[in-house]
Amino acid sequence: MTGEPFFVTTAISYPNGRPHIGHAYEAIATDWLARFARLDGRAVFFLTGTDEHGLKIAQAARARGLSPRAFVDEMSSLFRKMAEDLRISFDRFIRTTDPDHRVCAQALWQRMAANGDLYLGRYEGWYSVRDEAFWDEADTTLDADGVRRAPTGTEVTWTVEESWFFRLSRYQERLLDLYDRHPEFVQPAFRLNEMRAFVERGLKDLSVSRTSFDWGIPVPGAPGHVMYVWVDALANYLTPTRFWTGEGGWPWPAQLHVIGKDVMRFHAVYWPAFLMSAGLPLPRRVFGHGFILNRGEKMSKSAGNVVEPSELVQAFGLDAVRHFLLRAIPFGQDGEWSPEAIAARANAELANDLGNLAQRVLSMIVRTCGGRMPSARPATPEDEALAARARALLPACRSAHEAVRPDLALEAIWDMVAATNLYLTRQAPWTVRRTDPARAEAILWRAADALRRVGLLLQASIPDTAARLLDQLAVPAGARGFAGFDTPVPTGTPVPEPRPLFPRLELPA
């Protein structure tokens, strides 16, 4: 049931700018997956990090008057800090400048070369000396003065550069076969269709080295060449496996790569082709999530709507942010975000539905049950109905986890919270206890146990709040894994005086 190891990754971030809510979203969603799997007793390896090579980094560093190395040291630390602030439970924060990653990327390269898939060729295109970059012809303009210019306004000239190429064209059939045999490889499903359509149109070989800049991993045996993005960046997933030594690493393949929809092709086409070339197993799945739009608009510096994750956490608290992102947006779709939406969701669900439920149940237990966990007593049909729902919650959440849909898991959990509130209102233990104290205790026990299960499951999404809830329910630290899902808190266990679980938030002015 729970034996399968779970190696899960985010994409690595390109730290030429500061982390934004999009980075936070991917990290939080993947963190939910990792925490859930750990709670479910699986061996988890959660990898995230930064992709630090390339021209843009070198340019950004120069603009700051820093060496590339000094620049990425600083920028990467911002991403790591973000992950820590968001309580992302990564097992390794990888940097593509890490020594073992360099070895890994070169080992991958050599495997691909050994398979005859890398050859020296020429990369040609419209090159801007000022930008140090090639531009698509479609992006350039031929101005009235007869000069062709890049979007940046700099002059471009047709330039030929020596480059290593990967024989991607060899892999068209094998990729299509992969999509046919393992349609779950690319998710959501509509992305698979896009990837298949892309591959069906025919694949050209891929330029995978550059000589025009040197901030990158050297190509083995090819002085002057550094790897150009794909082999370097994608190899990060392989680095913790130490596949090149055959020992000491986390077992490959990864179960899941969580990525943004913008890097779908690189993970669903190039990456499996690289691995096939290297004779390595493929990851089980690649899941492309959507973007978080600020009031319906993509964030950009020019629009002045860039929000840093730390600001959100400061304004609303970490769990309000985590809860909103996981709950409010169907994972895989784009979603909209606003301060009002975060606060409204937190108030309605964390404070009112959940927090108030905990408060009403626990305060009655403390006040009317002598501060000790009551006992179940014979169950009524209403009790059984609630219990059946509660038991079904773990399987439902497991399904949502398997489907990479935290939103569906949280929907099921909040249905349970609502059912428990309704149960409590209908059973009215505050009235029953005047005539039948034992029955009132049984009702409170039933509600408390539903809350306990909710609390266990919420550890994946809102770990701080969930921990407080479980503390208040007197759930022992050793009984908080899903293995204990059907194990109630023993009758008679002292229950502490409850404190409001989650405060109502005021809207920022």
Added chain:
RNA sequence: GGCGGGGUAGCUCAGCCGGUGAGAGCGCAGGAUUCAUAACCCUGAGGUCGCGGGUUCGAUUCCCGCCCCCGCUACCA
């Protein structure tokens, strides 16, 4: 242009292979209640189900045309 997906209550969306009075959550308005974080519970809100045709006893659900939106259509990650 090609391929794919969409346009359903103020907002976000459910609505398998056509059929009793078109749903949920949020928001809003009433009510009830007081165990509880003015929370929980109940009720209502009267939406051309994008537009126009067609098939059918009957279509939001099938077919055709049109309008609009979105994704993919290779070297910025």
